Amino acid sequence: MFQVATVPEHGLNSNLLILFLSESFVKKRKKDFSAFPSSIVTYLENFFLNFKDFKGEFKETHLVYPEGNSGVQRILFVGLGDESSLKCQDFRELGFKLQSVQEKLKTRRNHIYLGNLQACHNTLIENLSEGIFFKQYSFDQYKSEKKDKENKGRYIYVCSKKDYSPRFRQAFLRTRKIMNSVYLTRNLANQPSNYATPEDISNFVKKHFAQYPQCTVEILDQKKLTKLGMNALLGVAKGSANPPFLAIVHYKPEVSNNRKIVLVGKGVTFDSGGISIKPSANMEEMKYDMSGAAAVIGSLDFIVNTGAKTEVIGVMPLVENMPSGTAIKPGDVVKSYSGKTIEVINTDAEGRLILADALAYANERFKPGLIIDFATLTGAIMVALGDKRAGLFSNSENLKNVLFKAGEESGDWLWPMPLDDIYKKDLESTIADIKNIGSRWGGAVTAAKFLQNFVGKTHWAHIDMAGTANDVKHIDYWGKGATGFGPRLIAAALKGLQRLV
Ligand code: BES
Ligand code: MG
Ligand code: ZN
Secondary structure, eight states: OEEEEEOOTTOOOBSEEEEEEEHHHHHOSSOOOTTSOGGGHHHHHHHHHHOOOOOOOTTOEEEEOOOSSSSBOOEEEEEEESGGGOOHHHHHHHHHHHHHHHHHHTOSEEEEEOTTSSOOOHHHHHHHHHHHHHHHOOOOTTOSSOOOTTOOOEEEEEEOTTTOOTHHHHHHHHHHHHHHHHHHHHHHHHSOTTTSOHHHHHHHHHHHHHTOTTEEEEEEOHHHHHHHTOHHHHHHHTTOSSOOEEEEEEEOOSSOOSOEEEEEEOEEEEEOOTTSOOOSTTGGGGGGGGHHHHHHHHHHHHHHHHTOSSEEEEEEEEEEEOOSTTSOOTTEEEEOTTSOEEEESOTTOOHHHHHHHHHHHHHHHHOOSEEEEEEOOOTHHHHHHTTTSEEEEESOHHHHHHHHHHHHHHSOOEEEOOOOGGGGGGGOOSSSSEESOOOSSOHHHHHHHHHHTTSTTSEEEEEEOTTTSBOOTTOGGGOSSBOOOSHHHHHHHHHHHHHHO
16 A cells, blocks of 8 residues: 655654665765654764664665654665666665565555655656565465465655655556556466466456456457468467467447557467477476466556557467377478468477467457567577567567667566568478578577568567566566566557557
């Protein structure tokens, strides 16, 4: 729970008061305390006089129990380092840190004092709250002992009278919506594949979006997919005992401008590689291979909860990629929905096969102004970019710019990748229109080039999130398991995207 307030006349009544201090403030000999609540100034003076170890370094913390009767039980000093160089990201990290302390102390009324900061604004409140929400997340569905749900702590942002704005409330309410959608994405992506089969996810989508009258859900089953000729998608599913589905969520705002955005998400509930089977080390990570679909579900959840003015359609091909006597084999040729024939050289390059049909179908049926697909598509994108940024490919400069900027703001970072036509050569097949893998090099680019065959001239962006979907190292607030990549990006991009269609 969050609130915003100014310091009340009678002083703060707090179980935990959080004070941010920059390195330069801590260093100053003559400190000006006028920006702090008057009830604690004497205490602060004494603290700085007697305690010299606190330097104010970024994320340094020191907890004290002030004496006297100030109404403040604890003060947590939090270092900011060089305040003028702080970025959104740093405030997320700080939010995460605060919540870690709060969880240990289980304090109820937690005041985050912002009155002494250079600036108190929406972005700061949003990013601190995001960090707090990230820390509050846990995935303990399959644990006998659950994380403490009894933590009744709430946060009150305290601004100075001059900085206070009622808009701050809107800021954290928006963040709460975004983070709810991120939780949804994480909860889905973290599911083990035996609890999240294509059918389970279809059922979830049906149930979840049925709550919203602006949404209609269609689930196309194997029979329907066969009738439509989605043989690339069906080919991938052939080896599995779990049948495939194509889930479609159509969000229509009350007053529609008839402009449409399509979001497509790769939903491979488990990717064993199929007959081109993967090595066993880390294969368990392939339960995350539906993170693209989870990103689309979370993004749509945010969109319906905030009411975009544009129609948004989510399309999720859901399959399990398994080896068996009925599985698709290297060398097999499938005729995709678009009519193009594909020679399947490697059954582990399955994501592009299911996306080929989903993209072509969505493009033809909905005629959208733009398409964005999310996919944990290639290991090669991790070789290129590591696990902090997802690859961004697009046939439209404007779309690429909107998404890149939204990535920088939201923390779902992207990096532009090439789509030059010369890479197409790699995908020429001797017996079919195209083959499903290129040469050894530039695997993320040839995968994107493959997809481009199925979107025609429609403005399209492909986000290869194989690196950022789960287990990202050195970013504390993403923790272990699914990161929930996607909804924050779409939330930040939405206005820009609506201008493009
Ligand atoms: N799901 C994988 C990509 C992946 C790899 C995601 C590692 C997350 C972590 C995808 O289906 C795949 O297997 N791609 C192959 C393509 C290759 C056969 C051309 C790969 O990247 O090795
Ligand atoms: Mg694969
Ligand atoms: Zn895959």
